[in-house]
Amino acid sequence: MTEAPAAAALATAPPARPPGMWRQGWQRFRRNRTGMLGLTLVCIVVLVALSCAWIAPYEPNDQSAMMRFGSREGPTWAHLFGTDRMGYDVLTRVLYGAPTALAVGIGAMLVASVIGILIGGISGYLGGMADELLMRFTEFFLVIPVFIVILAVVRLFGIVVVGSPLESIPYLNLMTIILLLGLFGWPSIARMTRAEFLRLKEMEFVEAARCIGATRRDIILRHILPNALPSLVVIVALGIGGAILAEAMISFLGFGDPKAISWGQLLFFNYEALKVAPWASIAPGSAIFMTVLGFNLLADGLSDAFNPRLKQ
Amino acid sequence: MTEPGAARPLLDVRDLRVHFFTGAGIVRAVDGVDFAVQPQETLGLVGESGSGKTVTSLTLLRLSPRPARVVGGRIDFEGEDILTKSEKAMTGVRGKRMAMVFQNPAYSLNPIYSIGDQLGEIVRWHEKVGRREGDARVTELLRLVGITDPGARLRQFPHELSGGMKQRVCIARALLCNPALVLADEPTTNLDVTIQAQILDLLLELKDRFRTSMVLVTHDMGVVARMADRITVMYAGRICETADARTIFRSPQHPYTRALLESMPRVDHSYARDDARRLPVIAGRPPNLIEPPTGCRFHPRCPEAGEECRRIMPEPKAIGPGHTVSCLKRGSSGVAA
Amino acid sequence: MGITRYIVRRLMFSVALVLGVSVIIFTLINAIGNPVEILLADRPGITQEAIDAISRYYNLDQPPLIRYFVWLWNVVRGDFGTSIVYNQPVGDMLFTWGLETMKIQIPAILISLVAAIFIAVTAATRQYSRVDFGVMSGALLGQSLPGFFVGIILILVFSYWLGIFPSYGAYSTRRMLMGSGLIDGLWHMVLPVAMLAFFNTATLTLLMRSNMVDVLRHDFIMAARASGLPERRVVYRHAVRNAFIPVLTYLGILFGLMLGTAPVTETVFTWPGLGFLYIQAIQQLDYPVIMGETMIITVMLVTATLLTDIAYVLIDPRIRLE
Numbered sequence: 010m011t012e013a014p015a016a017a018a019l020a021t022a023p024p025a026r027p028p029g030m031w032r033q034g035w036q037r038f039r040r041n042r043t044g045m046l047g048l049t050l051v052c053i054v055v056l057v058a059l060s061c062a063w064i065a066p067y068e069p070n071d072q073s074a075m076m077r078f079g080s081r082e083g084p085t086w087a088h089l090f091g092t093d094r095m096g097y098d099v100l101t102r103v104l105y106g107a108p109t110a111l112a113v114g115i116g117a118m119l120v121a122s123v124i125g126i127l128i129g130g131i132s133g134y135l136g137g138m139a140d141e142l143l144m145r146f147t148e149f150f151l152v153i154p155v156f157i158v159i160l161a162v163v164r165l166f167g168i169v170v171v172g173s174p175l176e177s178i179p180y181l182n183l184m185t186i187i188l189l190l191g192l193f194g195w196p197s198i199a200r201m202t203r204a205e206f207l208r209l210k211e212m213e214f215v216e217a218a219r220c221i222g223a224t225r226r227d228i229i230l231r232h233i234l235p236n237a238l239p240s241l242v243v244i245v246a247l248g249i250g251g252a253i254l255a256e257a258m259i260s261f262l263g264f265g266d267p268k269a270i271s272w273g274q275l276l277f278f279n280y281e282a283l284k285v286a287p288w289a290s291i292a293p294g295s296a297i298f299m300t301v302l303g304f305n306l307l308a309d310g311l312s313d314a315f316n317p318r319l320k321q
Numbered sequence: 322m323t324e325p326g327a328a329r330p331l332l333d334v335r336d337l338r339v340h341f342f343t344g345a346g347i348v349r350a351v352d353g354v355d356f357a358v359q360p361q362e363t364l365g366l367v368g369e370s371g372s373g374k375t376v377t378s379l380t381l382l383r384l385s386p387r388p389a390r391v392v393g394g395r396i397d398f399e400g401e402d403i404l405t406k407s408e409k410a411m412t413g414v415r416g417k418r419m420a421m422v423f424q425n426p427a428y429s430l431n432p433i434y435s436i437g438d439q440l441g442e443i444v445r446w447h448e449k450v451g452r453r454e455g456d457a458r459v460t461e462l463l464r465l466v467g468i469t470d471p472g473a474r475l476r477q478f479p480h481e482l483s484g485g486m487k488q489r490v491c492i493a494r495a496l497l498c499n500p501a502l503v504l505a506d507e508p509t510t511n512l513d514v515t516i517q518a519q520i521l522d523l524l525l526e527l528k529d530r531f532r533t534s535m536v537l538v539t540h541d542m543g544v545v546a547r548m549a550d551r552i553t554v555m556y557a558g559r560i561c562e563t564a565d566a567r568t569i570f571r572s573p574q575h576p577y578t579r580a581l582l583e584s585m586p587r588v589d590h591s592y593a594r595d596d597a598r599r600l601p602v603i604a605g606r607p608p609n610l611i612e613p614p615t616g617c618r619f620h621p622r623c624p625e626a627g628e629e630c631r632r633i634m635p636e637p638k639a640i641g642p643g644h645t646v647s648c649l650k651r652g653s654s655g656v657a658a
Numbered sequence: 659m660g661i662t663r664y665i666v667r668r669l670m671f672s673v674a675l676v677l678g679v680s681v682i683i684f685t686l687i688n689a690i691g692n693p694v695e696i697l698l699a700d701r702p703g704i705t706q707e708a709i710d711a712i713s714r715y716y717n718l719d720q721p722p723l724i725r726y727f728v729w730l731w732n733v734v735r736g737d738f739g740t741s742i743v744y745n746q747p748v749g750d751m752l753f754t755w756g757l758e759t760m761k762i763q764i765p766a767i768l769i770s771l772v773a774a775i776f777i778a779v780t781a782a783t784r785q786y787s788r789v790d791f792g793v794m795s796g797a798l799l800g801q802s803l804p805g806f807f808v809g810i811i812l813i814l815v816f817s818y819w820l821g822i823f824p825s826y827g828a829y830s831t832r833r834m835l836m837g838s839g840l841i842d843g844l845w846h847m848v849l850p851v852a853m854l855a856f857f858n859t860a861t862l863t864l865l866m867r868s869n870m871v872d873v874l875r876h877d878f879i880m881a882a883r884a885s886g887l888p889e890r891r892v893v894y895r896h897a898v899r900n901a902f903i904p905v906l907t908y909l910g911i912l913f914g915l916m917l918g919t920a921p922v923t924e925t926v927f928t929w930p931g932l933g934f935l936y937i938q939a940i941q942q943l944d945y946p947v948i949m950g951e952t953m954i955i956t957v958m959l960v961t962a963t964l965l966t967d968i969a970y971v972l973i974d975p976r977i978r979l980e
Contacts, residue, residue, distance in 0.1 A: 043798065145671070152963060153679050154918040154955045157936065161683060161948060164940045168690045254804055258922045261806060262937060276810075280926075283810065284818050291814075294807035302802035309798070382884050387785075408889070416886030423884075428877040431896055432976055433903070442895075443885045478975040494885065 030315075034239060037314040044310015050303025058107035067098040069105045069270055084288055093275070093289035094282045103292045106272040110300055113187055113256040113271075114249035120191025122245060125198025126234075132199070133206025134229060144203070147196045155193045156255065162189055163264045182266035186259055190252045201244050205237035212236075239315035243308050250304030257297045272297045329400070330357035331501055331534050332381070337394035339373075339380050346611040350376045350389065352558040355637065358502065363528065363535040365549030365566070367542065367581070371607050373558040374538045375424075378504045381536070382415050399501060417447045420495035424507040426487035430479040436463075437475025440494050447498045462493040465530070466523060485516035492523065496531055503528070506538045521547060542585045546570060551643070554578045557608045557618040560637065564644040574646045576623045577603075617649065625650050661971060668967060672960040679956045680730070683949055688722045693943040694742070716742065716946075729949065738953075739946035743938070748950040751935065756954065758828055759924070759931035762847055763916050766854035767909070773855070774862035774905075775898060781863075782870030782901075783893060793863065800860030805919065809853040809926035816849060823849050826928035850927045858912055865908055869901035876900075903974050910966035914959045 038044050057064070066089075084091045090099035132143040166185055170176050178184060209215060210233060218232050259265055260273025261280070272293035279289035334356050341348035351373040358364045368374050379385045381396060383403055396403040399418060406414070423429035431439050437459055444455040456475060463471035466489040479487060488508065495503050505524065509517040525548060528535050537548050545552050546566065553563045554577060562575035573579045583601040586592065592600045605622035608614050614621050620630040627650070635653035637645040647653050690696065694712050698704045713719055716739075717728060732739065738748035781793035817825035828846050829839070873879065874897055882892045916923075920933030928934070932951060939947035971977050 148671075149675055149678060152675055152914070152956075152959060154914065154952070154959055156918040157921070157952060157955060158679070158682065160921065160936070161940050161952070162686055165686045165690050168696060168943075250802070257804060258806065258919065262921055262925055263941075276806075280810070283814060287814050287818075290810055294804070294810060297804050298802060298807060301804065302799065305802045306798065379880075384880060384883055386880075412886045412888050414886070415884055421881070421884040423877050423881055425877060429881040431878040431882065431900070433900055433974055434896075435975075439882075443887065446887060446891075480976050491881070494881075 030236075030239065034311075034314045038310055041310040041313050043306050044314065047303050047306025047308070047310055050299055051307055054107055054111065054300050054303060057104055058111045061104040061107055065101040065104045067101040069097075069101055090292045091286065091288040093279050093286060095278065099275075099289050099292050102270055102275055103272065103296050105270040106275065106293060106296060107300075109183070109269050109271040110253045110256070110297075113183070113190065114253045114304070116187040117190035117194055117252035117256075118245050118248045120188060121194035121198055121248060122241070124191070125195035126202050126241070128195065129199035129202025130206055130229065130234070133203035134210060134233070136207075140203070143199075147199050150193065151196045151200075156258070159186075159189045159193060159255070160259065160262065160264060163259060167264075180266055180269055183269045183271075186256055186266070187252075190255055194248055194252060198241065198244055198248070201240055202237060205240050206233055209233045209236050239311070243312040243315065246304050246308035246311060250301040250308070253304070254297065254301050330397075331360045331362075331399065332358040332536075333395075333397040334377075334381070335395045335397075337377065337380065337396065338392045339376055339385055339389050340392050341389045343388050348610045349558050349613055350610060351380065352613070354394070354555070354558070354560050356553045356560065356563060358534050358536060360501075361528075361532055361534055362550045363537055363548055365545030365552040366536055366538045366555060367540065367545055367552060368555035369540050369607060371557075371610070372555045373610075374540075374555055375506055377555075378421065378506050378536060378538050381504060382419060382421060383411055384415075413447075416443055416495075416500070417498040418500050419502045419504065420498070420500040421504040421506065422488075422491050422495050422508045425511045426484055426491050427479075427511070429491055430487060432479050435476050435478055436482075436490055440490070440497060441475075443494065444497050458497060459493070462497055463490070465496075465527065466490070466493045467519075468493075484512055485520065488512060488516075488520055489523065492520075492527065496527060496533075499531060500533060502534045502536065504536045504538065507540070508537075509544065510539070510541070517544075524548065542581055554581065557613055558610060559618055560647060561619065562644075562646045562648075563637075564641070564646075568641070568644055574640065574644070574651050575619075575648050576625050576650070577619045580622075580624075616655075617647075661968070664971070665964070665968065668964050672957075672964060675960055676953060676956050680949065680953055681726070683952045684722075684726050684729070687943075687945045687948065690943075692718055693945050694718060697742070697943050716740075733950075733953065738950035741939075741944055741947050743942050743944045743947075748946045751947065752932070752950055752954050755930060755932050755935045758929065759917070759920055759933065761828070761843075762850045762854060762923070762929065762931070763913070763920070765847065766851045767858060767913060767916070769851065770855040770858035770862055771909070773859045774866050775902070777859070778863050778866035778870055778901075779893060779898060782867050782874060785871055785874075790867075793867065797860045797863045797867070800856060801864060803857070803860075805853055805857045806922045806926050808856050809849070809923065812849045812853055813926070825849070828930055850923060850929055853926070854916060854923060858916070861912065862905060862908070866901060866905050869904055870897060873897045873901045899973070903970065906966055906970055906973065910963045913962045917955055917958060917962075 038048075090103065093099055093102070128143050128147065132140045132147075163182070163186060167182060170181065175181060215228060215232050218228050223232070256265070256271060257273030257276070260271050261276045263277050265271055265274045265277065267274075275293035276290055279286060279293075283290050334354060337351055337354045338349075339351035341350055354373070354377060356364065356366070366374050366377065376385055376389060380389075380391060381398070381403065383391075383406075385391065391404060394404075398414070403411075403414070430436075434442075437456055440459040440462070441452065441455040444450060444458045445452065448455075448458070450458075459475060460471045463474055468474055468486065468489055474482075479490075482490065492508075495505075508524065509520050512520060521544065524535070524537075527533075535548075537545060539545060549566050551563065551565050552569045554561045554569070554575065556577050561577045562569070562573070564574075569578060570582065573582055580601070580603045584603055586600055603622055608618060608621070614631075615634075616632045617623070617626070617630045617635055620626040623630065630649055633649060633655040635647040635649045635655040637647045638651065638653040639645050640651060649655055687693065692709075692713055694716065695709055698709055698712075710719075717725055720728070729739065736749060738752065740746065741748050741751060744751065777793055777797075781790040784790050813825045816823045824846050829842060874893075879892060879897055882896045883889070887896075917932075920931060921937050922933070923929065924931045924933035925937060932955065935947065936951050938944070939951065
């Protein structure tokens with residue numbers, strides 16, 4: 010391993026694992042039944058989100074059922090999942106909830122990933138005092154009661170923006186929730202990034218790259234980060250499910266965006282009519298369950314595929 | 322294998338077969354093994370890794386791990402068949418009549434209980450004594466295995482001891498209830514060379530003091546040379562040769578035994594990289610036990626193998642007092658398989 | 659080196675944490691301006707003088723920095739101020755409502771702990787069997803079921819359809835139906851506790867099972883068997899305790915999660931606990947309650963983390979404190 014040509018070859022070749030790493034991971038993932046089930050569920054949600062405008066049987070704001078049969082009608086052929094207490098078609102509203110859910114999950118994790126990878130990466134790569142400080146900071150965010158703080162911020166921020174130019178931003182309330190979920194969701198990503206950076210920076214191929222004079226930027230972006238990605242993908246998949254669930258809970262409590270259609274919001278509107286129109290609560294609840302389950306199983310399958318040694 | 326007139330053996334294993342039923346196929350880890358251990362005798366069970374020695378020793382305690390099943394044979398211990406005993410009766414054998422010392426002392430003590438706690442538990446369980454008597458017994462054993470200040474060690478945890486110390490504790494654990502037979506599975510493999518000799522001496526000394534028999538499982542011919550009265554050589558789940566230690570070293574008969582002995586480095590030789598003065602190695606690789614070689618298991622690597630070795634599986638043949646060998650070239654008969 | 663010094667260090671971090679949270683919430687509340695003004699803005703018959711008087715009563719005319727330190731000093735003396743909406747001391751309110759929250763959360767965590775250990779041991783000792791597969795799938799599904807959705811289903815089935823358990827509240831108004839207050843209270847607890855225990859059990863089972871599978875592979879388990887200890891004892895004394903150590907850390911996290919999402923649980927069951935109080939407080943901008951409650955919940959979380967850390971040190975002799 011100390012022989013120079015070998016080191017040079019290792020360092021100039023694409024770093025250790027990719028692209029073989031991804032292909033191998035996919036090979037293993039394909040044989041993982043829970044993982045494939047998760048991927049299927051996630052794909053369904055994505056497809057619904059992309060096509061809801063065409064596949065939904067009604068307009069999302071169509072309340073005309075109110076006039077024809079009245080609201081809270083049980084499932085029929087015309088309304089497969091029934092209508093809710095406002096006369097909306099439940100199936101349509103549930104389908105239109107998919108893009109909101111994905112926007113929340115992906116948006117929040119984008120914000121969280123940027124912060125988490127930055128903080129975790131600096132912490133793991135530099136070590137020492139910077140590491141100590143950043144990890145204390147991370148721990149702070151890990152221990153505070155995030156959900157409760159987010160609730161307060163959403164409510165209070167809603168008051169602050171009244172009358173300010175921010176008010177013109179579409180779906181401002183939803184954007185705030187996404188941003189907050191990201192701002193409070195990064196610590197687990199930071200911890201994972203740090204652990205991976207700590208592990209990888211001692212690896213021989215990184216040493217080799219350093220020996221042939223690769224710049225720090227190159228070492229981090231081309232050698233360490235790509236190899237840390239599999240672990241990060243797992244934690245981000247889990248985080249997407251978590252963020253979707255969190256938004257559902259916030260909306261269920263009535264702090265969601267009244268202009269957006271989200272599953273939590275549907276539950277909030279229909280929960281008080283649970284006794285007379287249970288379908289209007291069960292449908293969005295099941296949608297949340299399937300989506301969260303999909304991302305959890307996907308993460309489970311990915312972690313088995315990328316860390317085969319952990320299994321058996 | 323019992324000689325007429327000899328004392329009844331303490332342990333008598335006949336045609337033992339242990340197979341692993343895995344998704345990839347049936348692994349014939351132990352496939353028709355015979356050996357016996359006389360009272361107060363040390364039997365060395367020798368073979369390279371994957372030859373089925375560890376599975377054999379765990380099976381003697383009826384603890385072969387999950388996908389493994391005993392598919393044939395008998396294990397007579399103190400006159401009773403181990404394989405037909407109830408699970409409850411087995412707990413009276415394990416640790417009390419037959420005890421085991423494991424390969425890696427670092428992993429074979431429970432990290433979260435103190436030494437006194439985990440050894441005392443065994444004494445109290447088997448001997449139905451109170452805590453004070455149990456602790457006294459543990460302290461005595463710790464002293465016997467050469468641990469200084471045993472009273473204070475009772476309260477220590479495994480991570481506070483060195484590797485050699487841990488193995489001494491494990492030996493003490495095996496001897497707590499004065500067993501008739503101790504199974505030692507590679508007891509020194511994971512220790513420093515200097516500690517190895519101490520542990521082996523300790524085992525010899527305690528074996529005499531406690532008048533126990535011992536089955537010493539190892540891949541190291543040097544260890545058995547020092548310890549064993551008799552030696553059984555295993556290869557790929559079958560026995561190649563059994564004889565007293567002197568005979569094995571003076572006139573080994575089975576080609577595999579010879580190869581093993583030749584590949585042992587000797588202090589009175591100097592070795593070099595060139596072919597002539599190089600340390601001999603056994604060519605080829607250990608066989609795949611899902612589809613073991615037909616006939617003699619060793620034939621693909623055997624320098625003497627003939628055409629019949631490929632077809633016929635040799636049976637053990639007595640060729641001298643207490644000396645049996647399974648090799649067609651040494652006069653074994655066999656069955657076509 | 660010793661455990662005392664470790665605890666002192668953790669305590670110092672905890673105090674910093676609690677202060678940090680209080681600063682965040684305080685800053686936010688002040689960012690919206692005068693809560694009394696916002697709250698009373700559109701009420702008819704309220705004059706500006708009245709608003710000013712009320713604001714003065716709650717010290718709202720002082721600069722924020724002064725008010726923060728006044729608030730902090732009062733908290734240190736045990737005075738959390740007075741609720742604007744309820745006109746009661748916030749400290750007393752937090753105590754009574756907090757008891758209700760603990761009444762469902764502590765039983766939930768204890769029940770799920772016992773259940774998870776039992777289920778996980780059953781599954782892990784039969785690894786790859788049908789039982790194990792069933793437990794694993796059930797736990798994976800259960801972990802993804804949103805807690806509040808489980809609550810909704812429970813209410814639908816056990817309250818509306820079967821009519822066994824009440825769907826809301828901690829006590830009946832018609833108490834005579836149930837005989838005694840104790841039974842009535844327990845009866846109301848069943849569904850909320852079941853909902854919380856459901857999620858916790860799923861999570862803890864998954865964790866405990868994978869730890870058990872891992873521990874059961876270790877040599878010291880084989881050594882305990884080879885020493886003649888009966889299988890039950892090997893599993894429960896030697897494997898469970900080792901497998902439990904990582905679960906312990908998770909208990910703190912789980913408790914935090916439960917406490918943090920108490921608003922959701924208590925909204926589903928209209929349960930008069932801290933979470934329910936919190937939702938009301940932020941809707942009505944009852945800022946002394948918001949401040950007091952975020953403080954109390956943070957303190958509880960920090961205490962739970964601290965306790966699990968200490969328990970960790972006590973149960974695992976290998977841990978050396980930095």
